[in-house]
Amino acid sequence: MTSIEDFTSQYGLVQKIDAFGYLDYLKNNPDAPRKHGKVVLVTADTPLKASRGEGKTTTTIALIDALNERGIDAAAVLRQPSMGITAAGSKGGASGGGKASLTHPELIDWGLCGEMGAIEAAQNLLVSFAEKAVDEGKLDTILVPRVSEVPSRSLRQIAVDRGKGDVAERVVLTPTCELMQIVVLSRSMDEISERVSKMIAGTKDGKAVTFGEFVDLWRITGILGDAVKPAKTETVNGSPVYVHGGPFANVSIGIPTLVSVEMACALHDVVIVEAGYGTDAGAQKWLDIACREYGAQWPSAAIVVTRASTWRDDPDLAWRYPFHVQRLEGLDIPTFPLINLWEGEDDQVPALKATAKDLEFREPIVGNLFRDGGDALAPQLDAFVDAVMNGSMPAEPHSHKGMALVENVRWVAEHAYGVPAERVVLKDGFVESLQAATDLCASAGMNLGDLALVAVKSPATMTDNDRAPEHERTVTLKKVEVHAGAGLVHVNLTTSLTTPMPKIV
Template identity: 80%
Template structure:
């Protein structure tokens, strides 16, 4: 019998695991040893600012350290962050902080696990093939954007001077691109290659043209050989952590790869999965895309992280945290509020517990995890551990495949943002964008309504204006962009950018 070590190789200071190969081995060898680990989802309150995190990664690391201190075989699956944003100081990294940190945080924060640069190179090569196809008369335009790990306002929209064949182009950050979505969702190299081939490169005489019509796909898949392998590292306390997949749950999937989580559940009893930004973004996408549409495991429990300042300092926004907790509970996911204290906030514990009790929350978990790490949580997890150990592995709910896209948008607006259908507003041009997307998909034999909905939105807001009273909040629809290879359709809501700029630090 083989073990996971047979599929693991050193990659600098971390290991890389052939998760595709390991999971195929398990499928072909049903008697091979494996566990049936349960997934716990860590998500967060909607942050007050796009550049400010609530502490999901710090919490995730502290949580698995605490669980292992209690004798539970726990591991975490984190997302590989965008170096261009993290290194520029615009957002915290994906490596925790203080005592709740990884052993080599720089490897994660600076993209040295390799997947970002490989995905960037592969999608840019696809765009180069598409540009050459214009020269050869196979395409009239290019629909796939170039990608970069370094943000630049000038790259959001450009015109390439190619004589009589001038080509409009744009550049998005690597985590937001379709190829990153394909890596996150694929469970084998064959599936990945098929999805890349089904990407719509551009149009010819109004008809969509896929890359498999003019590109030898091995050129792309070879670049991704190591990028599709999760990296294995550990916390400072020695707990196992797998890192794989893209951030940016506001403008893309923002979840770890499905294979990294499936692999981890075969190796450990409890797998803590981190999803990007707030529960309206990363958790919504883990539940409604990864689980509902692509068969990922539905969580046996959830932890919703907030900072005391996010939850209580702005009275007009205090509704958001209870909304998130109650929404997950309404989906039969036992949900535990966790309040990530900062220095000087220890004296707030009693008042925070009192507020949580008045809202009907489960007993909240509180601690300065940067300072104390998992030690802050060990004695507070009795109810959490009892719940996770008693829970079954839930079945994912029914797919929305085939639901009219407009109905799907309104369903997400109601359930994830608290906005009913009568206050979902079309901006000028949205209907044209929707019709154009439907017509484009039809030319490549894709039903737009069969694609999974990816809401592209501001990370710091759930609606057009979260400060309004509940009966006045709205969601505005901007444009539609199908990703036929990934099998998703992006719908832009309110304010959103796929090439955000860093703050000055």
């Protein structure tokens, strides 16, 4: 009998799974053994600093260890972190820590699962084809950036002298690029090929030219042969973990590949999906992009991770954590606050629980997960397990396709950031940027309103100024960028970089 092992191969110290092939097999063999796992979203408070996480991955790993300890078949799906920004994991990667870590964290932190390098090579080859198209008179401008896993400030904006005048180019980090988004959102290699063909390479006489008009796409899909396969590894306690895709949540879509989650749901009863940065970023994009527009499963429950210091020690920003928890509860997602303690904070637990009670949260889950791992969580999960295992499967959410772009951004600002529509501000030049994006789409035969919205924002703030009084907070719309192949339109809200620099460690 065919099983998942038939789609699995060894890839160094991890395994790679042909998720496309496995899911296609299940589709064509409805009687084949499979599970229908429920998705749980692990998200977080908005961090005080963009470079300091709240502990989502550590929590995710501890959580599946605790669930498996309780006899529940649970797995996690993580994103592949960016090697450059984590300084190869030395400043803290995305593979947990202490007793809540992976068996080979260096493979994840150093990008050795393969997809980052393959996607980098494939998108850079596309740019090379675009450069050749300029030489041959097929393009006047190039709109697709080169990518790198190692950031360089000097490459954020460059110009290349081709003898006929400079052609502007730029370099962004691999996790932010359109090809990464295409891999994350696609459910087959044919879909990847179709989406790459719709990527807008540049313009000729002011009109969009797509790669499908001048590139043999088998060259690109061939490079991605292993990159489209999720890596399987495990925690130090033996719980299964799938790692695939790595888009940043602040300037991209911040979620693992859809096929890795769907594959995990076919193999396990509970699948913990980690969404990047805070609830305003990764969770917003899982709900409003993956679920609303791409058919991903709506969460059966959510965990919102915070540090005690982030939540309580800055009075001007204390509103953010309750806002996140209450927002998800308002979407009928049972939401559990989890406080990830640092060393020396155990004496704060009674006060933390008292504050959570005053805020009418569900009973908070509290522990030093780096030190104690899943053992800290297992005794505290009765209510969480009941909500996940006994709750009904959520309904499919309503799509926003066709909604005017500014109206869509105002909806996100109100629901995800707490800023009402009338305080969404258009910066000088935004209207012109929106019109240029609308015209670009029209010249490529598509409608801007059919693209899913990606809010490009600072990872450490929800509004233009989170310290402002509630009635003064605003969100400013700055510019629009089309990722036609991925089916996305980016709107820049607050200051954020697609090539941020790592810490020196």
